[in-house]
Amino acid sequence: MKELEDIIKSSSPIPLRKKTVLNIAYSNIWMKDVTGSILKNFDISSEQFNVLRILRGKKGIPANLQDIQNRMINKMSNTTRLVDKLILKGLVERFTCEKNRRKVEIFITQDGLKLLKQLDPIIEQAEADLTSNLTETELVQLNELLTKLRK
Amino acid sequence: MKELEDIIKSSSPIPLRKKTVLNIAYSNIWMKDVTGSILKNFDISSEQFNVLRILRGKKGIPANLQDIQNRMINKMSNTTRLVDKLILKGLVERFTCEKNRRKVEIFITQDGLKLLKQLDPIIEQAEADLTSNLTETELVQLNELLTKLRK
DNA sequence: CACTAACACTTGTATATACAAATAATGTAA
DNA sequence: TTACATTATTTGTATATACAAGTGTTAGTG
Numbered sequence: 371m372k373e374l375e376d377i378i379k380s381s382s383p384i385p386l387r388k389k390t391v392l393n394i395a396y397s398n399i400w401m402k403d404v405t406g407s408i409l410k411n412f413d414i415s416s417e418q419f420n421v422l423r424i425l426r427g428k429k430g431i432p433a434n435l436q437d438i439q440n441r442m443i444n445k446m447s448n449t450t451r452l453v454d455k456l457i458l459k460g461l462v463e464r465f466t467c468e469k470n471r472r473k474v475e476i477f478i479t480q481d482g483l484k485l486l487k488q489l490d491p492i493i494e495q496a497e498a499d500l501t502s503n504l505t506e507t508e509l510v511q512l513n514e515l516l517t518k519l520r521k
Numbered sequence: 522m523k524e525l526e527d528i529i530k531s532s533s534p535i536p537l538r539k540k541t542v543l544n545i546a547y548s549n550i551w552m553k554d555v556t557g558s559i560l561k562n563f564d565i566s567s568e569q570f571n572v573l574r575i576l577r578g579k580k581g582i583p584a585n586l587q588d589i590q591n592r593m594i595n596k597m598s599n600t601t602r603l604v605d606k607l608i609l610k611g612l613v614e615r616f617t618c619e620k621n622r623r624k625v626e627i628f629i630t631q632d633g634l635k636l637l638k639q640l641d642p643i644i645e646q647a648e649a650d651l652t653s654n655l656t657e658t659e660l661v662q663l664n665e666l667l668t669k670l671r672k
Numbered sequence: 673c674a675c676t677a678a679c680a681c682t683t684g685t686a687t688a689t690a691c692a693a694a695t696a697a698t699g700t701a702a
Numbered sequence: 703t704t705a706c707a708t709t710a711t712t713t714g715t716a717t718a719t720a721c722a723a724g725t726g727t728t729a730g731t732g
Contacts (some may be wrong), residue, residue, distance in 0.1 A: 372668070372671065372672070373668060374664075374668070378592050378593070378594060379591055379592050380578075380592075386652075386657065386660050386661065386664070387645075387648045387649055387651075387652045387660065388645075388648050389664055390648075390652050390655075390660050390663060390664055391552055391556075391648050391651060391652070392594060393663075393664050393667045393668070394545060394548050394549050394552065394667065395549050395552070395553070395594050395595075396594050396671075397545050397549075397667050397670060397671060398545050398546050398548075398549040399594065399595050400671055401542055401545065401546070402546070405542075427531075440530055441529050441530050441531075442529070443529060443543060443546050443547050443550065444546075444550050494539075497538045497539050497541075497542050498538055500538075500542060500670075501537075501538045501541050501542070501670065503669055503670055503671070503672050504541075504666065504669060504670055506537065508666055508669070509537050509538065509541050510537065511662070511666065512541060512544075512663070512666045512667075512670070513525075513537070513540055513541055513544050515655065515659055515662065515663045515666070516544045516545065516548050516663075517523070517524060517525070517544070518654055518655060518659070519548060519651075519652065519654055519655055519663070520523065520547075520548060520551055520654070521523070521654050
């Protein structure tokens with residue numbers, strides 16, 4: 371059970387509020403490293419994976435860029451280029467919306483769905499591993515604290 | 522008190538373990554947005570700020586790149602370029618180490634120290650604000666849960 | 673001493689993020 | 703219907719991150 375002070379090699383204890391901010395940041399990096407390195411074997415980034423899952427969630431209904439952005443964890447100032455890369459990989463398709471030609475309609479392809487199906491159990495296992503040191507009760511508590519933290 | 526499901530507009534509840542991973546990620550982004558936008562007014566990024574604080578912590582003892590990397594939250598695959606940018610701003614100096622010419626010696630300048638002195642109370646206030654919705658006891662609990670999470 | 677491996681850092685390439693400006697389509701008001 | 707603002711997306715520029723390859727220096731071996 372490594373304390374934050376050991377991780378960043380701080381000689382003096384870090385004040386509680388600063389420590390909380392750093393602890394959340396470090397935990398996030400730690401988790402993203404794990405899932406990111408799994409996804410790397412499948413040649414997609416965490417962010418691209420996220421977009422794919424959002425599109426699958428639409429179940430065939432077209433998504434425009436705003437839809438995707440609204441559902442993303444990090445608000446993403448550049449979903450255009452993220453979608454571009456998924457198109458190059460054949461995982462996604464984009465058409466201009468004929469009803470409103472300013473908009474685009476983005477769909478996940480069969481290949482995209484197939485990739486997600488392959489990844490689902492692997493990512494689920496990774497999430498289970500990442501959280502295996504806490505009991506269900508502790509996990510609920512952690513989620514409640516984070517939600518309260520943000521107001 | 523916004524639940525994660527509302528934030529990412531998920532129609533169905535997210536399983537506990539996945540939710541925990543996402544909740545930590547979202548909390549981190551939320552906090553980094555706040556501190557990042559403060560630092561932006563002073564023309565440095567969170568990462569550059571982090572390097573400056575590490576150098577101040579050395580109290581005049583030279584730091585090489587590995588020292589800095591060891592103390593950084595995100596292990597940073599490219600401290601060279603981060604230091605390059607701080608040098609351009611006159612906040613940091615770099616010399617080759619004469620004892621071992623493979624190494625470098627990096628120092629914070631007077632201007633760098635002055636900037637940090639100016640930022641200290643502002644960042645402290647931001648951290649206080651970011652964590653103001655939790656009591657001291659809850660913050661301790663949150664830190665304990667995060668530490669236990671990582672083993 | 674030459675040869676080789678290890679070390680410390682730098683550079684190159686690709687992706688993601690932040691913000692601003694540009695473009696194109698649509699809506700609105702005179 | 704023209705003019706102007708708004709909307710939806712794209713493009714440009716800068717920073718940060720990830721990983722691999724390259725450079726120069728030092729250490730170790732015969």
